[in-house]
Amino acid sequence: MKIHNFSAGPSILAQEVINQTAAAILNFNNSGLSILEISHRSKDFVAVMDEARALALELLDLKDKGYQALFLQGGASLEFLMAPQNLMKINGKAAYLETGTWAAGAIKEAKLFGETIVVASSKDKNFNYIPTNYEVPADADYFHCTSNNTIFGTQIKTFPELDMPIVCDMSSDIFSRTLDFSKFDLIYAGAQKNLGPAGTTLVIVKEEILGKSGRTIPSMLDYEKHIKAESMYNTPSVLPIYSSLLTLRWIKEKGGIGAFEKMNNEKANLLYNEIDRNPLFSGTAAVADRSNMNATFLLNDENHAATFDSLWKAAGISGLAGHRSVGGYRASMYNALPIESVQVLVDAMQKLESSI
């Protein structure tokens, strides 16, 4: 039976990416060697790293605009502290928008480095909306936000216009929609939501914002050192970076981010229309702030849970359980999830309705 993978992360990858990764594990570039056993300094892997870094910038339309792409380790969670350590001045301050668990994690780390101002928070309603109308102190060293709140199913649709560096955690929606990425100065994303397997983090940084904090930065946490070493300051995570490159090529082949944005809109509309139409279900996120990547919803009557769970499991759906802090269900619809899988979920929701 075909499995429909709605997992929030690590999550679905394009089948061709998985096939090509598997082939490279057996025999990489016809070298007779596995990609698992070659030097990261080998000509073949240096070419992978160079292409992945260039293609990430190309797809985001950031080529030749003063940006560098890096593939680091430590997940988005390490960026929570690398961002303040590289950008917050000694005795400076940073402004954060608190829209969920991951944003709160970033705030916690920033506080280790200096004054961290939470300009607005949606914690009062269990993060089910994106705050608006907040003031960002003009003297902040940077503003940090989370573009998509994977756990709570909300997504920022419009970003503030500010006269300071903008840092954004795009772990769960990078490459899913077109934005003017040149409005951001530092973007980071753990690969395992929309790019590749766990084990690497894509960091996109505008070089001119670096080197101004006045801090002594440990080498492994210093973006400038990673840039200078062309993202090979230490041994990079070879396999996740190779799979990420395959995904980037696949995105380009399918028409780039714009093509995925269109498909992601169609998938999200299909599911949200059913959540709103079907009297048995309710969405948990404020309608205007709904995420196209992670749709969170509840059964209005928990007594139907056993029937619904057996219906979607029988349909081959996997990974639909909601995060423990929201409950209910979460359908993650990353780039690689086909609309057919969303239709299978909608059919299961309709089957539940007709069975009652």
Ligand SMILES: *Cc1c(COP(=O)(O)O)cnc(C)c1O
């Ligand atoms: C998953 C996720 C993280 C955590 O990523 P790690 O790579 O596990 O550190 C951070 N931010 C967002 C928005 C996420 O979705």
